[in-house]
Amino acid sequence: MTEASLDIIRAKYIASAVRMDQYPEGELIEVVFIGRSNVGKSSLIxxxxxxxxxxxxxxxxxxxxxxxxxxxxxxxxxxERKDFFLVDLPGYGYARTGKTSRRQWSKFIEEYMLKSPRLKLVCQLIDIRHPPMESDIEMYKWLIINDLPVQIVTTKADKISKMAVQKHLNIIRNALGISNSQIIAYSSTKGTGRQELLDVISEVLLK
Incomplete structure (x- = not known):
């Protein structure tokens, strides 16, 4: 954790892209958010x-x-102020998506994640209420194999009791084989875990 408490004072939409030539220009650090469809990514952002x-x-x-x-x-x-890009990726694992569309999405997502020199952190979102699904585990393994820095963020922590949070965190930790510091319980409604996640982002920005 950093001594100073980072906070976000401005945020604005910049661009949407499906090809490299549509990415914003510049050298701003990128912090990426990825998760299954309907995991609560937009609410967290x-x-x-x-x-x-x-x-x-x-x-x-x-x-x-x-x-x-x-x-x-x-x-x-x-x-001190510092700008960075927060990058929201399409959700993975939605069954109704056609196979062709899934392949196209995975191709441009993979291309972005493997080729962007600005990408410094991937926040993988997992619904705390359920054990990680196969697609969650596959995504985590893919990120690790490709040497991408990952922070697991569990969403919807307000949907279960405080006592259940630790139990569910342990289930997710064991399924992914990660340590306590690699997972954050987050509630978009209550703001739980917000400063903890900002501290992780701060460490990335200060490197």
Missing amino acids: NSLSRHHGIARISGTPGKTQTINFYQLTAKLSPE
Whole structure:
């Protein structure tokens, strides 16, 4: 953890992309969010940035079909500010998506994640209420194999009791084979875990 408490003071939508030539220009660090469809990614992005509505929340799983770039301004200290890109990737594992579309999505997502020199952290979101699904485990293994820095963030922590949170975290930890520091319990409604995740992002921005 860092001594200074980072906070987000500005956030704005920049671009949506399905090809490399559509990515925003510049050298800003990228922090990526990925998870199964309907895991609560948009709600978490809105909560983290404290700009409600910056990421559109849909009741239809699999709605996000593009790589969405948001530019966030982090306040690192009273004097220091730093901009970075928060990148929202399409959800994986939605059964109703056609196989052709799934292949196209996975191709451009894979291309982005393996070729972007600005990518410094991947936050993989998993619903805390359920054990990781096969697609969650496969995604985590793929990230590790490709040497991408991963932070597991469990969503919807307010949907279960406080006592159940630790039990469910242990289930997810054991399924992925990770340590306590590699997982955060987050509630977009209550803001639980927000500062913890901001501290992780702060470490990335300060490197």
